[in-house]
Amino acid sequence: MRFSRHNSFRYCILGGGQLGWMMILEGSKFPITFEVYAEKDEPACKLAQCFKEDFKQRMEECDVVTYEFEHVDDEPLNLARDLGKLVPGMNAVELKRARHLEKEYLRREGFPVPRFVTVEGGEEALRVLRDEFHNVGVIKRSEGGYDGKGQYFIRGNAENYNFLREEKGYFVVEEIVDFDFEASIIAVRRGNEFRAYPPTFNYNEKGILVYNYGPFWNNEMVKIAEELTKKLNYTGVMGIEFFVKDGKVIINEFAPRVHNTGHYTLDGAEVSQFEQHVRALAGLELGPTNVLSFSGMVNILGIGEPPLDTLRYGTLYWYGKTESRKRRKMGHINVIGNDLSDVKGKIENIMGILYPNGPDL
Amino acid sequence: MRFSRHNSFRYCILGGGQLGWMMILEGSKFPITFEVYAEKDEPACKLAQCFKEDFKQRMEECDVVTYEFEHVDDEPLNLARDLGKLVPGMNAVELKRARHLEKEYLRREGFPVPRFVTVEGGEEALRVLRDEFHNVGVIKRSEGGYDGKGQYFIRGNAENYNFLREEKGYFVVEEIVDFDFEASIIAVRRGNEFRAYPPTFNYNEKGILVYNYGPFWNNEMVKIAEELTKKLNYTGVMGIEFFVKDGKVIINEFAPRVHNTGHYTLDGAEVSQFEQHVRALAGLELGPTNVLSFSGMVNILGIGEPPLDTLRYGTLYWYGKTESRKRRKMGHINVIGNDLSDVKGKIENIMGILYPNGPDL
Incomplete structure (x- = not known):
């Protein structure tokens, strides 16, 4: 893969949700043009051309095809694979699209699972x-x-x-794991190069991430991320979610893409998970994964109006979805703090503004 | 000004260069739609609709009109002023478009000038x-x-x-000021609220910024920025350039907009100058102006190919201009470091890659 002059490097992204939108926000800094397989009212289409019907021609023309979400239509996904342009590769998507395959793979390869x-x-x-x-x-x-x-x-x-x-x-x-807390790691791999952001503490409710914060230093997670991405011969960013119990980690699941628990890297790290993903896919040198600050994130779930009052505590990312529904991710707020307790305090304030009666999930 | 649901807040930006492009990159996180008065091949048009002929209708429809550059066509600028939508206001643009008015204003108001x-x-x-x-x-x-x-x-x-x-x-x-070094400050004002990023050391050659780095703590500059923005009843981000001689500061010039010496805030600060500008114009609460790290920036001047080798030292912002010319700003690279000397070392490495024989300006 090689860049030529004047933005002629082209990425197709399958899926037009917030993850694709942020990939474009961050990736537009590079000499890359983005096109998105999505309906025209989806978030990513505010920043890039979206297409559906003529996907065959688009896939032919793109240099790389990636996906922002594993539950995307089979046809363009398979075509991208057949063209040899799908990154991360089909092996990771396939595991992800069938939970039992993912779990069995992890257990077979000796990773800690419930x-x-x-x-x-x-x-x-x-x-x-x-x-x-x-x-x-x-x-x-x-x-x-x-x-x-x-x-x-x-x-x-x-x-x-x-x-x-x-x-x-x-x-x-x-089994229901009676964990002490949940955590996750965002890692990136390109060729034999591997890097990982420090993990975060995550708070989920009814299976949805509500907020997370970090850094939470944990070498075991880094080791698992390195092994897993290596075994899968993986290219790009991967998010891995864990249960932590008595200091031991158990994998809950992984996502072969940028991940909700890595959104804080947009503000708390020198190079965001989205930029890393775009770099890795283009074969560009990876950036540092050190964090610049204690930081965190709160999801805006099922709220139709941008919560501008939260701006005093952090930075708003409003996805611009056309419709709000219960549990739907409408945006998020990134938070920076002097230490974990400062971050947690800001998260608490934001939670109070967003969900005065607790999240309705 | 008030946000309503679903991105119905509209900004018109006069000028489609890199400053407008970065305003959109950073402002897209908010429930704001951007439209740009520019030719379709300009950088900002990769991310937003561009227009020229129907500017009257567009200005009518936009909630706010700003400019990314003071040397923009008179007609849309005057119309925006007449509609009461121009922010920052015409008083600042007028000073800026005629250097003698700017200088005389500054001297009359008691600011230090050559x-x-x-x-x-x-x-x-x-x-x-x-x-x-x-x-x-x-x-x-x-x-x-x-x-x-x-x-x-x-x-x-x-x-x-x-x-x-x-x-x-x-x-x-x-007079030619025999300065020790040049410096600048990026400040932002909204209503009576004023904030400023820590100043930076700037290196210019033949009147063009080549690189800058910071923070450089200087209270005098903060005081001047606060007074100047107050006297102008200014809203938005302003950049002010200084000569520093024997510890004393003299204003070289100001720019009533986001500024090249504030690009580092995209990576080195929690909230960038572009986001602050967008916030201020919409009447949204300003963000913090503290920096998260020592950081700097190197301009890519007159180079037609994206210098991907620099990625090991920083983050590339490639503007995607269709043509490279001598002295033209084609992109920049932001750098983060553990201390000033680390930042300077990285800048030196990048300079070596970009300009092995020195900048051709």
Whole structure:
């Protein structure tokens, strides 16, 4: 891959959500033109040409095809793979699109994961939950799951979930990890070069990230990220989510892309996760992953008006989505602080403005 | 001014160069739509709709009109003023578009400026240079001057400048300040609220900024910036350039807009000068102006290919101009460091890559 004069390097991004939008915000600094496979009213289309019908021609013309989200249409994804332009590669997407494959891969390769059983059909999932997990566990649909979708936390009340009996497809039945806290790491790999931002503490509610902050120094996570990206021969940014219990880390899941818990890098780090991703995909030298400050992020969930009062505590990223829905990520606020407690204080203030009665999720 | 739902707040920017482009990069995080008065091949048009002919309608529709450069067409500028939408206001632009007005204003208001005389016509300029400055001084055209254009540094060899005799219009004849170094400050004002980033050390060659770095703490500059923006009843970001001699500061000039010496704030500060400008214009609360790190910037002047080798030392901002010309600003590289000497070392390395034989200016 080689840059030629005057912005002739072209990226296609599959998906026009906020992750694509921020990739373009950060990547526009480079001699790269972005085009996006998305409907015209999606966030990324404010900054780049969007297309759908003529995707074949666009994929032919682009130098690199990436995705901002793994649940994207099969046709352009497969075409990009067939053209040899898909980065990160299909092996990572495939694991991600079927939860049971991801989990089995991680376990097979020796990474720490919760105890789980893969089953076919909802009936079998409920049986395994009863017989092997004493009716306490999570049943997760293998496909289409993100932000807590398709996950059922069951604590003894399995009878409420009888609707699952009719369901087909793969399921994962998993122990509920009684973690002390959740955390994640954002890593980037290009060739044999690997770098990772310091991990963060994450606070999720009903499967959705509400806020996170850091740095939280943890060598085990760095080691896991390095091994995993290497085993997958991965190129680009990856986010890996963990449960932490008694100082030990267990992988919850990974995302083969830029990640919600890395948004703080837009303000708290010299080079953001989005810029790193764009650099890695173009074969450009990676940037430093050190943080410049203690920092954090709060998601704006299901709120239709930009919360401008939060500006006194941080920087607003408003995605410009045309419609607000419950649980929908409408924007986020990045926070910088002198230490973790300063950051946490600002997050608390922002939470009070956004969700005076707590998040409605 | 008030934001309504879904990006209905509209900014018109007069001028589509790199300053407008970065305003949009940073301002897109807010619920604001940007439109730009510029030719379609200019940098800002990669990120926003550009227009020219239908400027009347656009100005009517925009909530705010700003300019990224003071030498913009009169018609849209005057219209924006007449509509009461021009921010920063016309008083600042007018001073800036006529150097002698700027200088006389500053002197009249008691700000420290070099010794100068305003004259009409090149003949008179040369006479004053001879009689009052012993043929050592700068003759500056009042209009159209920026990046060293229209400035003649004369040190005894006045006979080489006889071509000026025929020239009409206002000129400033000014002493050559034998400064120790140059510096500048980026300040922002909204209502009675004033904030300033720490100043930087600047290195100019032939009137063009080559690189700068900081922070350089100087209270005198902060005081001047606060007074000047207050006297002008100014809204938005302003850059003020200084000569520093024996610890004393003298104003060289100011720019009623975001400024080349503030580009480092994109990476070295929590909130960039571009975001501050966008905030101030919308009446939004200003952000902090503290820096997160020692940092600096190197301009890419007259180089047609993106210098990707510099990525190991900093972050590239490539403006995507269609044509490279001598002295033209094609991009810049922001640098972060552990201390000033680390920053300076990186700048030196970048200078070596960009200009192995020194800048060709």
